[in-house]
Amino acid sequence: MDSEFILSQADGRPMYLQIIEQIKRRISIGDWPAGHKLPSIREFAVSLRVSVITVKRAYQELESEGVITTQHGKGSFVSIDSQLDEQLREKDMNQHLVEAIKIAESLGLSEKEIKLRIEQLYRQSSKPKTTNQS
Amino acid sequence: MKDYDNSMAIQMRNVCKHYPHFDLQNISLELPKGSIMGFIGPNGAGKSTTIRILMGLVQQDSGIVNVLGNQMPTHQIAAKWDIGFASEDMRLYKNETIQWHMDYIKSIYPTWDTNYAKQLVKRFDLTRHQKVKGLSHGQRVKAGLLLMLARKPKLLLLDEPTTGLDPVARHEVINELMDVLLDEERSILFSSHNTQDVEQLSDEITFIDKGRIISSENKESYLEKWRRIRLEISSDKQLPSLTGMVEQRRSGTQAIITAKSFSENMAETYRNCGAHIHSIENMTLEEIFVSEVQSSRAFNSSLDAATTGDNMNKGAAA
Numbered sequence: 001m002d003s004e005f006i007l008s009q010a011d012g013r014p015m016y017l018q019i020i021e022q023i024k025r026r027i028s029i030g031d032w033p034a035g036h037k038l039p040s041i042r043e044f045a046v047s048l049r050v051s052v053i054t055v056k057r058a059y060q061e062l063e064s065e066g067v068i069t070t071q072h073g074k075g076s077f078v079s080i081d082s083q084l085d086e087q088l089r090e091k092d093m094n095q096h097l098v099e100a101i102k103i104a105e106s107l108g109l110s111e112k113e114i115k116l117r118i119e120q121l122y123r124q125s126s127k128p129k130t131t132n133q134s
Numbered sequence: 135m136k137d138y139d140n141s142m143a144i145q146m147r148n149v150c151k152h153y154p155h156f157d158l159q160n161i162s163l164e165l166p167k168g169s170i171m172g173f174i175g176p177n178g179a180g181k182s183t184t185i186r187i188l189m190g191l192v193q194q195d196s197g198i199v200n201v202l203g204n205q206m207p208t209h210q211i212a213a214k215w216d217i218g219f220a221s222e223d224m225r226l227y228k229n230e231t232i233q234w235h236m237d238y239i240k241s242i243y244p245t246w247d248t249n250y251a252k253q254l255v256k257r258f259d260l261t262r263h264q265k266v267k268g269l270s271h272g273q274r275v276k277a278g279l280l281l282m283l284a285r286k287p288k289l290l291l292l293d294e295p296t297t298g299l300d301p302v303a304r305h306e307v308i309n310e311l312m313d314v315l316l317d318e319e320r321s322i323l324f325s326s327h328n329t330q331d332v333e334q335l336s337d338e339i340t341f342i343d344k345g346r347i348i349s350s351e352n353k354e355s356y357l358e359k360w361r362r363i364r365l366e367i368s369s370d371k372q373l374p375s376l377t378g379m380v381e382q383r384r385s386g387t388q389a390i391i392t393a394k395s396f397s398e399n400m401a402e403t404y405r406n407c408g409a410h411i412h413s414i415e416n417m418t419l420e421e422i423f424v425s426e427v428q429s430s431r432a433f434n435s436s437l438d439a440a441t442t443g444d445n446m447n448k449g450a451a452a
Contacts (some may be wrong), residue, residue, distance in 0.1 A: 009330060014357060022308050042168075046312045051170060053337040055355045104413065 005048055019058035027078055028088045038068060038076040040094065063131055138200050143167045144188060144319035147273045149197030151183060158345045161197070165338060168318040170263060170311070172332030172353075174324040174423060175342035181325040182221070184342070185293050189219050189325070191242055202289055212231075215266050217241070218287030222294045224278035228267040233275050236284070243285045251284035258306055272303045283310060290314060292324035296331055297409050308335065332418035333357075342427055348430045361396035365389050365408040376400055380429045392417075392425050 007018050026032040038059070039047070045055040059076055062068045067088070070076045083088075104114045139145065144165040151158040158180045160381030165171045174329055175181050186192040197251055199206040204213035232255070240246040255262055258276040269277060279295065290311070295306045308331065314320050326332050330337060333353070341351040349356065366387050367373060373382060378395035389409070392401060401411055417425075 009334065012416075015334070042316060042318065046316050049308060049334065050311050050335045051335055051353060052315065053169070053352060053354050123242065 007048060007050060011071040014059040016061070019050075019055060023058070023062060024088050024092075024115050027067065028092075034078050036078045038078070040075060066129070072093045105111055135365070138203060139164075141166055141205065142200070143169075143202060144171075144323065145182075145198070145200040146188070146299075147198040149184075149187060149194045149199060150161060151187065151192065151194050152329040156180070156183075156345060158187075160208055161342075161347055161349065163340055163350045165323055167321050167335035168315065168323070170315060170322040170335055171340060171341060172336035173340050173342065174327070174332055174419075175321060175325075175330060176427060179342045181342060182293055182343045185219075185221075185291050185323070185325060187216060188216065188291055193359055197275075202242050215245075216288040218282035218285060218290045220273065220282045220290075222290050222297055224274070226274065226277065229265060231263050231265050232280075233262040235277070235281055236262070239285060241280050243284050247286055251280065254280045254283060254310065257310070258303075272299050272422045275299060275305060276307065279310070283314070286320075288320055290320070290322040290324070292322065295324055296326060296328060304331075311335070317386040329420040329423050339419070341423065343427050343430060344434075345438045348426055357416065357419065357422070359395050361393050362415045362417055362421075363391040363393060363396075363401065363404070364415070365391070365404055365409040366412060367404075367407070371407065371408055374403060376403060380425050381442070394425070396430070401402060405435070 005019070005022050007015055011018055013025075015087065023038075028130070038044070041055045041059060042052055059070070061134040063070055064066070064083070065078070066079055068076045069079050101114060104117070109117070142164050144163065146163050148160050149158065149161040156178070160272075161184055173181055173184070183192060187194050187199060188206065190207040190213065193207045201213045204210070206213060206284075214349075222415065236251055240248070240251075258280055259272075260273060260277060260280065264273075268276070275295070275298065282290070292311075292342050295311070296307055299307060311322060311324070312335065314322060324335075336353050338351065339356055341348040353411050367389055369384075369387055372448050373384075373389060373391070375382075376393075378396045378397075378400065379391055381392040383390045391404075396414075401414060404411060
């Protein structure tokens, strides 16, 4: 389980953010369902070969986001919230879009041009589907 | 020490040591039990001297040193049962084998763990019946660490434990160090030039330069304070000099600012001055280390300049 977590120093992002992202991915793909017990901070740190304080910080942030809950003396668990996976993916998508907007702005694209670009790409990448959503 | 804190593996308060060409000045640091401290600084900064004081190998001129509840150097004999020390220049008997050394340490320390020692021989890829004189530098370092680790000391003091090791050996060593920390009662202080190792492993980071501690704190909050801000501002406009800004580099309309106590307010102030912020980036420990040393040296030399200037004025007055 833990061996599938890979932290990279070439990643550029702080270690705790990489841990958060990988835990969220675990949860969003359903590997860690609601109620799943997370490894203890110390065990996790030792298996990832990072400091305890880094994992502690990742857990604290996940807790404040409501992704996990910590019960004193029992450990940390994936929050029981059926909406969570979807919320996480939505948040993830928004982050990517915000990044894309930043890049577009630095290239000098206007809001209109960005929207146009998204529409073009959408048409290219998505296969014709029946749209049954209003 | 009256106010000795039982949750601390190491406590140093205002420790000074004078040498003819070097002064260790007012060293204060604390290492909570169960955690690992990375001790970094340029060559000759005072890392080894500090570690030797903790070991009782060097006696401080003043200040309080407490290691695992033992005041140093008075109670160094008691402390040493629980301290494991390893440095780059560990002396082993060159005509004896690794096994001979293992038996020797085992005969002294009742805490020696024979099974663990066997495992370490394997994990470190060593040969028990090889004589020390035939070992490579890396094998010698690993042998030294093995002899220390298998005693299961409560506190590990390591002076450059990964220096001169190839990447594979470095990983083997790091893995063993991390395993030590599974036990909440055991602690590690290690000095290193390798900021990457320190950034990855440490709970606490202590920077030392020219015998003085520049900063000593929890890694996460420390890294969180430093940022590099890239912004654009028309070349005729001035950027305010904000507290917490360490360096400002400008080239045309582009500016790069290094901040050591970053806050959103800082970014806001720049925006209000008409700057367009491109990015606010995290910094690696290596980058922080260089900035920290440079800014601390610049500050100290400006102090020196101020005092010399003062003396010159006095001289002129007299």
